[in-house]
Amino acid sequence: MQTLIFDLDDTLLDFKGGEVADIKELVQKHAQLSGDALEEALSTYQAINSNLWYQYEMKTIERDTIFKERFPKTLAELKLADQVDAKQMEADYAYLRDHNYRMLDGAKELLQNLHGRYRILAGTNGQEETQLRRLKETGLMPYFDQIFTSEGLGVAKPDALFFEKIFASRPDVDKENTIMIGDGLYSDMLGGQNAGIETIWLNLTQKELPESIHPNRIAHSLQELSEMF
Ligand SMILES: [Mg+2]
Missing domain, CATH: 1.10.150 (DNA polymerase; domain 1)
Known part of the structure; x- marks a missing residue:
């Protein structure tokens, strides 16, 4: 999977x-x-x-x-x-x-589409308690297999160690079959690049891509992202 x-x-x-x-x-x-x-x-x-x-x-x-x-x-x-x-x-x-419990439009539909067909993890540079509460309050929590925060791991994206610690704690996860998905050019895309995993950049605000960063794919909306799977 x-x-x-x-x-x-x-x-x-x-x-x-x-x-x-x-x-x-x-x-x-x-x-x-x-x-x-x-x-x-x-x-x-x-x-x-x-x-x-x-x-x-x-x-x-x-x-x-x-x-x-x-x-x-x-x-x-x-x-x-x-x-x-x-x-x-x-x-x-x-x-x-x-106490910000806002979701992006299409977030729940995207996760509904992926749920059961993919193993879904969260990898966030956020505080553990805050992010868990926000996922519970938005109703997104049930779609995730596990939540990893920089606070919990003791290291933040884009450090490759952030990803290595996730793989170390999940022997069922195969690095070659893992995709990092996010809006962050440095945290998520450079982070995935550093860790040697595939990346999809979510570019919702028409940002320019710096030459040093090479996402494997780019989605301009959560719907476009959903259609990739
Ligand atoms: Mg982000």
Whole structure:
């Protein structure tokens, strides 16, 4: 039986949709911004946050640094550092983020199509308790054979060790018959590449493919992905 390893955030779960709503709610509450200023705060946060995640995936910073720096840096750039408590924002955001139960359109239908015909694993750079709760609350949990998180494994994608630990704990999974599926160019595609397994890139937002990354296949929607199986 073939094994599919699914990334979760922005592959099956709608992390970005939740992030937009949550960050706007936080900025309104803590900085009382609205309209264009609110949009600017959101895009400032998103740029700083994704840069920090990239540095973490490239192993130039520790994971904790992301959570320590993203709100202070955002507030500094918006010239709000003196007026808003960045630590409190991060704490409030942790709660909102952990209770984001949004799915991407077509996620359940995709898993229904694959269930029983493939071994389905999750491989996520997320926190164990949070990701398990989100899978339970969205109703996606029953489709998975096992959930692997970077917190549980002690190593994150794109490190090949992330995948090697999955294979070591699942002797029934054959590396040659495994496909990594995800939206992340570095975490998922480079990660799969590093581990020597097949990859399918989910490119929902028409991103450009860097020359160094070579997914085996590309899907532009979950429906297109579903039709590949
Ligand atoms: Mg993702």
